[in-house]
Amino acid sequence: MPDEHLTDTLRRAAKVAALVVIATGAAVLMAWGVHGPAEGGPLHALVRMKFNTAVSLVLLGVALASRLHAAAGSAQVRAGSACALLAAALGVASLLEDLTGRSLGIDQLLVRDPWSIGGAPGRPAPVTSLGLGLLGLSIAWLDARARRPVAQWLAVAALLLSTASLLGYGYGVRRFYSLGSFSPIALHTAVSLGVLALGVLLARPEQGVMAIVTRDTASAAAARRLVPALVLVPVVFGWACLQGMRRGLYGTEFGVALLMTATIVTLVALALKTARTAALAEAERGRLQQALSEAVQTRLEQRVQSLNVSLREAIDSVDQKAAAQVGERFRKLVMSAPLALFEADASGQSVFVNPRWTELTGLTGADASGGGWRRAVHADDRQRVLDAWRETVEKGTPFQQEYRLMTARGEIAWVLVNAVPLPEAGYMGTVVDITDQKRAVESIARSEANFRLLTESMPAGVAVHRGDMMVHANPTLLRMLGYERPEELVGRPLSEAVAHPDERAGVAEQLARIARDREELAWPPTRCLRRDGAEVYLEGTSVPCEFDGQPSHISVAFDVTDRRRAEQLRASSEAMLRASLVEKETLLKEIHHRVKNNLQVIASLINLQSGKAPEGMAREFLDELRGRVHAIALLHERLYRSGNLARIDLRDYVPDLVADLVRAGAAEPGRVAVTTTVCELYLAMDAALPVGLIVQELVSNAFKHAFPPSRAGGRVDVEVARRDGFVEVSVADDGVGFAAPVDAGAATTLGLQLVGDLARQIDGEFTVERGGGARCVVRFPEPRSEE
Structure with missing residues (x-):
């Protein structure tokens, strides 16, 4: 803790320092206000301090x-900071x-400086400018919590600048107070800066670096004695020795040795005195602590004796009253207790x-006195x-029994009776x-x-477990797992006793x-x-429950080993x-591929024969035969390349068939x-083949007969569509058409007869329409969709 008296004294010293600096600055300003002070006059020395410095x-x-003295944050403090x-x-x-x-x-903004010794007129010395900047920031930050330590160290730096300048003047060393061609710091300026720096440090003596020397401790007291001496003794002795050397009283070597000797002797004497003072203070403190301890001990003993006497008197005065109160409280407690006594x-x-007791049994105290209480006990x-009561009385031991009483309402009540011997006799x-x-x-x-009867008669295995620990297993579960007694499973981890080693981690x-x-x-089925x-597969359900008053789970398990094996066999x-079907599909694709190749060979042979046949019906017959064979070969190729050998997509087959007819030169x-x-x-194979041959015949017939050389050309429309549960395959052209009506059922040409026969194979009908060309339609029932 800081020494309060010392800190108050230091704050007053800081105020004096501030007033001295204000007075010095004001005096310099007054001197500057007097125009033309005489050289060497009383005011001329003051104006060596620049106007801006003052x-x-x-x-x-x-x-x-x-x-x-102003409160933090007040207008006065804010003005001071400004x-x-x-x-x-x-x-x-x-x-x-x-x-x-x-x-x-x-520099000369306010007044002109005609008396400047060096440097720019009106401009303070660099040391003065630096000291003013350090002190300005130090005072502005004096009460800022984050910058408070920096503020004091800035003041210490300004104090060192002032001290160096004063030593320069005292020892006659110009470089200490003047730098090159710049103007030197005036003596009273250096003094004012030092006084102001000390004032800043003394303004907050309980904080920062000043707290080291202001505490109420022996070490702080020693610091207060030693620090001024460590500063002043070398300065004074050095100045005195320098004066002796300047006057020729002794040489440099003697002067330096004299300075060191005097300094050492003085500082050692001061240190010894400080140590002696600290030792005396320590001894006095120990003596005071001993005296204080003895006084406190004596006072405590007296106080304890006084309290003991007062306590004994108080106890003696209330013993009888307290006994009466306790007896009354005990009587009230017994009579109003909710427990039968x-x-x-x-x-x-x-x-x-x-x-x-009377309320419970219906017997009054008079009825129960002696042995009357026995009437309340159930006859059995x-x-x-x-x-048991007779034995307790004979041996003088405590009594404890559970038995039935006949209550006042004629009902049977179970009671627990406890009796203990009394110290003075009785119970x-x-x-x-x-x-x-x-x-x-x-x-x-x-x-x-009921639970055991239910679980033991269930055809399913039943286990009760707390977490992974088995606590109950019914006979069915024991039989499933090949055990004879529940003790062989109870108390063991369920995952280790039952689960397969490969399943244990997941089960746990x-x-x-x-x-x-x-x-x-x-x-799920678990191995x-x-x-x-032997391996066995169990599946079932676990649900939370309470068993023996503790949270548990009950699991019902069924043996699904046979079903699991059947599933594995089925898989x-x-x-x-599936492997056999893949093999057969591969074989069937190979068959379609070979049939397609054979049909292409046949078509090629027919094409060669057609090329050698003479013009006329024979060549036409061979060309038509080649087209029909090609239609069948194309169907087999589509089946071979399809992923489904049972059906063919007409959206791929019919356009390719028509395109091949066009490329073959039919038109x-x-x-x-x-x-x-x-x-x-x-469509399946048995329906797709007739449809392909029908399209081949009708399109070839249109190319052959609808557009004779006398016509410039035309168009052929091939359509396969669903309508009202039927499939319509139509080939229409805008050619010359039929000269006379055509009865599709009694057609005389081979092509139309073949189309009619193919339509009947798929339960369809064949019709021919005239007008603006010809339109041949085959209509058959839509096949049932099969997945």
Whole structure:
């Protein structure tokens, strides 16, 4: 803790320092105000301090004084901060002028300086400018929490600048107070800066670096003695030795040795005195602490003795009253207790029952006195209770029995009776109605019996487990797993005792999760191990429950080993069947491929024969035969390339067939335009082949007969569409048409007869329409869709 008296003294010293600096600055300003002070006159020495320096010192003194007693954040403090920052700005601006060599126009802004010794007229010395900047920032930041330590160290730096300048004047070393061609710092300026720096440090003596020397401790007291001496003794002795050397009293070597000797002797003497003072203070402190301890001990002993006497007197005065109050409280407690109480004498005869006992049994105290209380005991339990009570009285031991009482309402109540011997003879006892507890126990026993009967007669395996620990297993589960006694499973981890080694980690994780989250779980078929090592598959359900008063899960399991094996056998059979089907599909594709190749060979042979046949019916017959063979070959190629060998997509087959007819030269290129429109329709092989041959015949017939050389050309439209449950295959042209009506059922040409026969193969009908050309339509029922 800081020394309060010392800190108050230092604050007053700081105020004096601020006033001295204000007075010095004001005196310099007054001297500058007198025009033309005589050279060497009393005022001429004052004007060696520049006008701007005097203004800055006055501002800094006012700023320091405003912070000594004003509250933080007040208008006075804010005004002081503004003054400090203005002075700091003047000092920094002057220093920048010296560093850059440029004038900012502030040196003679207020007055003209005709007496400048060196440097720019009216401009403070660089040391003065630096000191003003440091002190301005130090005062402005004096009460800023984050910058408070920096503020004091800035003041220390300014104090060092002032000290160096004063030493330069004292020892006659010009370089200490003047730098090159710049103007030197005036002596009273150096003094004012030092006084102001000390004032800043003394303004907050309990904070920062000043707190080291202001504490109320021996070390702080020693510092207060040593620090001034360590500064002043070398300075004074050095100055004295220098004066002796300048006057020729002794040489340099002797002067330096004299300085060191005097300094060492003085500082050692001061240190010894400080140590002696600290030792005396320490001894005095120890003596005071001992005296204080003895005084406190004596005072405490006296106080304790006084309290003991007062306590004994108080106890003696209230003993009788307290005993009477305790007796009255005990009587009220016994009479109003919700528990039935009784008292018996040394022979076991009843001498007292409280109202709750009477309320429970319906017998008054007079009825229960002596042996009358026995009438309340149920007849079936009376002899057992009397024998136990007689034995308790004979041996003088505590009594505890559960038996039935006949209540005042004629009902049977179970009670728990406890009695203990009294110190002065006799017994004091309590009667507790435990009927509800008995009924609860009986209900729990019945529930457990029903549970065991249910689980033991169930055809499914039942396990009760807490997390992974088995606590119950029914006979069915034991038989499933090949065990004989429940003890072989109970108490073991379910995942280790039952699950297959490959399944244990997953089973343990699931059991831990449902135990933590109290969830249900449907177990898929899980591989388990019987006791003999055989594998068995179990599936079932786990649901949360309470078992023996603790949270548990009950799991019902079914043996699905046979079903699992059947599923595996079925999966194996299906895999074999799929492999066989793949093999057959491959074989069938190969057959279609070879049939297509053979048909193409046949078509090529027919084409060669057609080329050698003479013009006429023979060549036409061969060309038509080649077209029909090509239509069949194209169908087999589509089946070979299709992913489905059972059906063919007419959207691919019919357009390719028509395109092949056009490329085969059935019509002159560019004379006949052909359009093909086919709906989405899949047909089996037995229907797709007739449809392909029908399209081939009708399109070839249109190319051959509809557009004789005398016509410029035309168009052929091929369409396959669904309409009202039927499929219509139509080939229409805008050629010459038929000269006479055509009966499709009695056609005389081979092509139309062939179309009619093919239509009947697919249960369809063939019609021919005239008008603006010809339109041949085959209409047959839409096949049933098969997936």
